[in-house]
Amino acid sequence: MIRTENLxxxxxxxxxxxxxxLKVEEGEIYGFLGPNGAGKTTTILMLLGILKPSRGKIYLFxxxxxxxxxxxxxxxxxxxxxxxxxxxxxxxxxxDFFAELYGxxxxxxxxxxxxxxxxxxxxxxRKVGAFSRGMQQKLGFxxxxxxxxxxxxxxxxxxxxxxxxxxxxxxxxxxxxxxxRTVFISSHLLSEVERLCGRVGIINEGRLLAxxxxxxxxxxxxxxxxxxxxxxxxxxxxxxxxxSLDFVKGITKEGKKLTIKVKADKDHRAEISQLISQxxxxxxxxxxxxxxxxxAFITITQKNISLLAPSAEx
Amino acid sequence: xxSIHTVKVLMKRELISSLYGPGIYIAIFISFLSSSxxxxxxxxxxxxxxxxxxxxxxxxxxFISVIVISFYLAILSAISISRERDQGTLEVLFYGxxxxxxxxxxxxxxxxxxxxxxxxxxxxxFWGVSALTNLGxxxxxxxxxxLSIFSVSCAITFGLFISSFTNRxxxxxxxxxxxxxxxxxxxxxxxxxxxxxxxxMPSALIYLGNTLSIISKGVEWVSPxxxxxxxxxxxxxxxxxxxxxxxxxxVIYSAILLVLSTLVLERKGVRG
Numbered sequence: 001m002i003r004t005e006n007l008x009x010x011x012x013x014x015x016x017x018x019x020x021x022l023k024v025e026e027g028e029i030y031g032f033l034g035p036n037g038a039g040k041t042t043t044i045l046m047l048l049g050i051l052k053p054s055r056g057k058i059y060l061f062x063x064x065x066x067x068x069x070x071x072x073x074x075x076x077x078x079x080x081x082x083x084x085x086x087x088x089x090x091x092x093x094x095x096d097f098f099a100e101l102y103g104x105x106x107x108x109x110x111x112x113x114x115x116x117x118x119x120x121x122x123x124x125x126r127k128v129g130a131f132s133r134g135m136q137q138k139l140g141f142x143x144x145x146x147x148x149x150x151x152x153x154x155x156x157x158x159x160x161x162x163x164x165x166x167x168x169x170x171x172x173x174x175x176x177x178x179x180x181r182t183v184f185i186s187s188h189l190l191s192e193v194e195r196l197c198g199r200v201g202i203i204n205e206g207r208l209l210a211x212x213x214x215x216x217x218x219x220x221x222x223x224x225x226x227x228x229x230x231x232x233x234x235x236x237x238x239x240x241x242x243x244s245l246d247f248v249k250g251i252t253k254e255g256k257k258l259t260i261k262v263k264a265d266k267d268h269r270a271e272i273s274q275l276i277s278q279x280x281x282x283x284x285x286x287x288x289x290x291x292x293x294x295x296a297f298i299t300i301t302q303k304n305i306s307l308l309a310p311s312a313e314x
Numbered sequence: 315x316x317s318i319h320t321v322k323v324l325m326k327r328e329l330i331s332s333l334y335g336p337g338i339y340i341a342i343f344i345s346f347l348s349s350s351x352x353x354x355x356x357x358x359x360x361x362x363x364x365x366x367x368x369x370x371x372x373x374x375x376x377f378i379s380v381i382v383i384s385f386y387l388a389i390l391s392a393i394s395i396s397r398e399r400d401q402g403t404l405e406v407l408f409y410g411x412x413x414x415x416x417x418x419x420x421x422x423x424x425x426x427x428x429x430x431x432x433x434x435x436x437x438x439x440f441w442g443v444s445a446l447t448n449l450g451x452x453x454x455x456x457x458x459x460x461l462s463i464f465s466v467s468c469a470i471t472f473g474l475f476i477s478s479f480t481n482r483x484x485x486x487x488x489x490x491x492x493x494x495x496x497x498x499x500x501x502x503x504x505x506x507x508x509x510x511x512x513x514x515m516p517s518a519l520i521y522l523g524n525t526l527s528i529i530s531k532g533v534e535w536v537s538p539x540x541x542x543x544x545x546x547x548x549x550x551x552x553x554x555x556x557x558x559x560x561x562x563x564x565v566i567y568s569a570i571l572l573v574l575s576t577l578v579l580e581r582k583g584v585r586g
Contacts, residue, residue, distance in 0.1 A: 050408055050584055070316060070411050078409040084402030088331075101323045101410055103316075147410075 001026045001151060001182045002047065007056035009042050009206075016042045018206040020056070024184055024199075029177050031197035032186040033293075035301055039206040040186045044155050047184075049073055061150065074102065077144030081156035083136045087129030091120055091139055094128055095146060102147035114142040119168065134165040141172060152176060154185045158192060170196060194293040204301045217296050218264075224249055225264040226289040227272065230257050232282040241275055256284075317416045324412070324420035325427070332390070332428050341386035342435050348382055349375035349439075357447060370454030370549065372440050377546055379439075380462040381539060383432055384469040387425050388490060388538065391473030394421050395579065396486040404584045414579045418474060418572060425470040426463070433459055454549050457557065461545040464564035468538035471571035478578040497537045504530040541567065 002024035009017040017039040024030045034040045045051040047058060049069050058065040060072045086094055092111060099107040115121040118138035123131075128139060137157065144152060154173070158166045166189075173196055177183050187193050193200060194214065201211040210217055218225070231238065234256045242248055242260060247268055249261040262268045273283050332338055352375045395418075398404035407417065436459060444451035473490060480486040507523040515523070534540045541564050548556035 045585075048409055050405065070413055073409070074316075074411045076409070078406075080406075080409075082402060084406045086403060097323070097327050098410065101320065101407075101412070103319060143406075 003059040031193035031200040034203035077149035083140040092124040230284040238279040328424040345379040345382035371449040388469040388473040395477035465542035478575040
């Protein structure tokens, strides 16, 4: 769906994006993360053809962007952090203008459908200049969906929204993704990205440091993971048997709750569960204490470590 | 085909917005007021002298009207791109199927169509003036009105060019007014120096006069208002060749500035 090859962007002496090789698959929700000034917005502007790359290539829907620029852009819906609306227009007029621009058929019906979906149908005749930040964001979302795009690019889509607004946008993104739309999200709200995205790409100082599923990122970032196990008795001999396992790095006990540090090379839950049962105990619960995206993000960006294969780094 | 559709949609929105706003009607009113003032002086002189010899008596009032409207449209086009760039709406348009050429063309045709609406008002006004004053609604007036479409096109493209490289409305207006004042200053200084007897002039002033003469010739080709002035001269001289050539020059001038505006917009980008 989106593929970049050694994408670079220089602003005078500053290299904002360096040899970026992104790959976003069709139908996925991809989170694009990075600290301020990492090159996220520059990358998005290049994907939209608004900034010309200094070097490298962009492929959208399998075609090179520079070759079929307008036609490819017509298949993308964009929601940016700020909506930059024509404040003198009503919500209906605003969407009608963009619907006509994109050549949408049955414009009135489509506009009403979308305004209903984002909860703005009641204010269809209200001037958008009087809209709150959240309403503007939802209107921007409706505009992005007008032409039924194959790809949604969302740059900080929930920035400045209240929790209800965030949930509404999150639900909309999930719903649109279920319809088969690929979603590319750049956001500072890591918890949102973690909830929504299947895969994430982490960029820092213009360089892509990691691109993978959350599960794989955790695995790559940690040598040891923690299992929280609740057992029926927590007998001494059970603890001794667990400690003798070669992949177990340590055990702490708190009542009937055990925290077992294990090697993060694979999923050890089955082996641990089996051993506890052999010792005549019942496993009441077992779960992996996962590294959050925030922890992964901070680890990767602060240490500036790359989790990519050398060839993927370009 | 897609680009033509884009131009049409962008143009329609802007045209409706301009027609519903007061700006163009205020400009028309000021232009009529200016030409009415000229007409009044003209009629006063006829009353005093009891005679007037002119094949196209309404051409000069029309010239004044067109200059006022041209100036308004030049400002309107000069702030058009910069305002959208400043407000961020330009970026949102470019998320969609809008390219730099289609955007610049939409802005250009919108202002040109707006002027065609003004031409309708001008015809009604001058027809009324002719009926009230018995000053002839001549073929020369129709020729001048037709020529004005091309000269206004030059003013619009000049404004668009300024707008393509400016980020703010205020800087666009300052650039435009500054450049027009510079043109005026060159022409005026040149005219003043031409009126001075050369034998009494110090060599520095002669050198300045020669330099201004060269600059003035350049300004005649760069200033959009010169084309109307030259075309009016061609009409009063009854020279169809000069008249036609002037229209062709206007078309070339407009085309060059449209291309330059597009290139500058592409280079500068929608964010400035």
